[in-house]
Amino acid sequence: MPTVKLVDENTTEPRVRAVFDDIKAVRNVEHISAIWRALAANPEHLELCWAQVKAIMKPGVLDMKTKEMIAAAVSITNGCNYCINSHLAAAQKFGLDAEGMRELLAVVGLYNQFNKLVFGLQIEPDVFPKVDA
Amino acid sequence: MPTVKLVDENTTEPRVRAVFDDIKAVRNVEHISAIWRALAANPEHLELCWAQVKAIMKPGVLDMKTKEMIAAAVSITNGCNYCINSHLAAAQKFGLDAEGMRELLAVVGLYNQFNKLVFGLQIEPDVFPKVDA
Amino acid sequence: MPTVKLVDENTTEPRVRAVFDDIKAVRNVEHISAIWRALAANPEHLELCWAQVKAIMKPGVLDMKTKEMIAAAVSITNGCNYCINSHLAAAQKFGLDAEGMRELLAVVGLYNQFNKLVFGLQIEPDVFPKVDA
Amino acid sequence: MPTVKLVDENTTEPRVRAVFDDIKAVRNVEHISAIWRALAANPEHLELCWAQVKAIMKPGVLDMKTKEMIAAAVSITNGCNYCINSHLAAAQKFGLDAEGMRELLAVVGLYNQFNKLVFGLQIEPDVFPKVDA
């Protein structure tokens, strides 16, 4: 049961309306999902969150399928069902097939295991990413 | 300070030697990193862990760069420095550039935020991934 | 489905009865909530937990509304629905209004994001709290 | 060791410069802390993150001391040393004294315990926050 009242997706509150319309246009969807309707209880927070999603979740060096898979990996690690569903469905929309989804899950499971093995072993990094400008 | 003694990478213990040689061959590396040397304290566990990594971290529907990015996303979420370094460096080796690394980080940060917003809002899934055979 | 049998709130088991009566008196409530009824399966553990809550969750330098908001922030970060509800409801009882609840959620979301950005960036502290006696 | 190169705080890169100057003005600080210098490797991400912090971490229904304590509670739960230091120091700047800091820590510890007790007990919510517009 949500801890806030979900704002109706046909709301005429101007700040919320603007964001909802932009979500529909940018995402090419007919309905506003629950996360945005819940965040809309706080229009300024809704604007901030949507600005961030709009700027980050667009094709860049990484394509949308990859970004949605990364979002799913984070969400599975944190155990957020709403988010897992949302990002797996989005990754599928961007072309992830059933076999890819299974591989994604296998990688996520594997490194949750290794992360904790490393915690237990308390080993120090011996490899470093290249750091450039 | 590691909680176990790291096994020398020139060990002649047969089960460990076989895994270390296989790691060098499959990964085309000259040195055995600390995680394998630490796991080698338990040869059966070393074999199991390497079998799993070898089977999962090979090119499939998802390529190696993508799999290493997913591993990095998990490791950042869990806060495991050893693993973050290891997977970011590996993703770079498979072609991830500095801009891609920044996008990866932005997505990981963003959805750690959203996962927790959803926890607070307690909304229920309204989108579902396609479930096929 | 609970993994233990909830103890009836009218129980006459002496150790549990004493704690339940103290909870009703201190908290000025008519009913014993599920967490206490579940912990009551282990009367010594119930006593310890209640002693801790009673000592920590009383007005001090921090007032009760603040303490309940901190408890809610922890519970949202950990994704515990029972606890989120409990502490948000308690914070409301102590005066938190709808706008304050939205601000609380925004701060919690924001810093779950920043915590993980910092994990990914692996930066070291450059500011320190004052440490006094 | 950071995974990105920290941008010099005297940088003349225009987008970064604008954010750094705004941070100094809004926060009334002389130096730019490591988190912003690290995020500056990706100017768009820096702008988004600063916009969010600027909008959320201002006095509202909740005052700054309370917001910094909430941020500290989240950071302690996630185990992010950089963030713990940053938010405890900020809360002190806004008036949190040593006794308040101890109370904060006690509440955070207590509810990390209760969150996990509830996970183990698998009890369902019996109290709900008021949900209004």
Place this chain on the structure above:
Amino acid sequence: MPTVKLVDENTTEPRVRAVFDDIKAVRNVEHISAIWRALAANPEHLELCWAQVKAIMKPGVLDMKTKEMIAAAVSITNGCNYCINSHLAAAQKFGLDAEGMRELLAVVGLYNQFNKLVFGLQIEPDVFPKVDA
């Protein structure tokens, strides 16, 4: 609602059949639980996961009751209901009684508290486990 289709436990797919039959034999169970039926969507992953469970979850220096309690402690800390139930039921099958279950829960709760207190206090280790071959 599962994100994958659970494979029928009477499947004749050879790789899955072999694992399911081995699970029934090794575990002495009549039915295949949901985790294996879900993992069976990816037969290679199923084989890897079962090989690991079969090798690790057998009596060793630690007996099965102890191993199942450790698994339950991990699962409670992560908040995974399916896993909590599974490992508590298994530990009971291996002899854990109601009092032992309560003690297990108390220890898990206590150290989730202390782990976070230590995060907040940022103290450094002053005791080390013995490290031998």
Place this chain on the structure above:
Amino acid sequence: MPTVKLVDENTTEPRVRAVFDDIKAVRNVEHISAIWRALAANPEHLELCWAQVKAIMKPGVLDMKTKEMIAAAVSITNGCNYCINSHLAAAQKFGLDAEGMRELLAVVGLYNQFNKLVFGLQIEPDVFPKVDA
């Protein structure tokens, strides 16, 4: 660097002195470890924490070695180095040998993996622990 000043273990502050002396007597140790010296900044909190540890970490249905292993499993899952060291060293003192320590780590790693696989698969419990009085 600790966020509080560690209280000297020879302190004469009466409430702290009483706890420190009791720790030395009950635990049969010569020195007070950092966690207690840090908690001593808040004598009431120190008393509460020690009362809880003293009551829970005593031999019961579960012996001390088992309880320390459970504490280590929690601490590895949460990534708390101080606590990992403390509980592994304590488990060794109560008889855990090197092989047992490796088995413990293998179980902890394995079920951190399975917990997250279950999150991704979103399967519902099909086994339940027995619930008795």
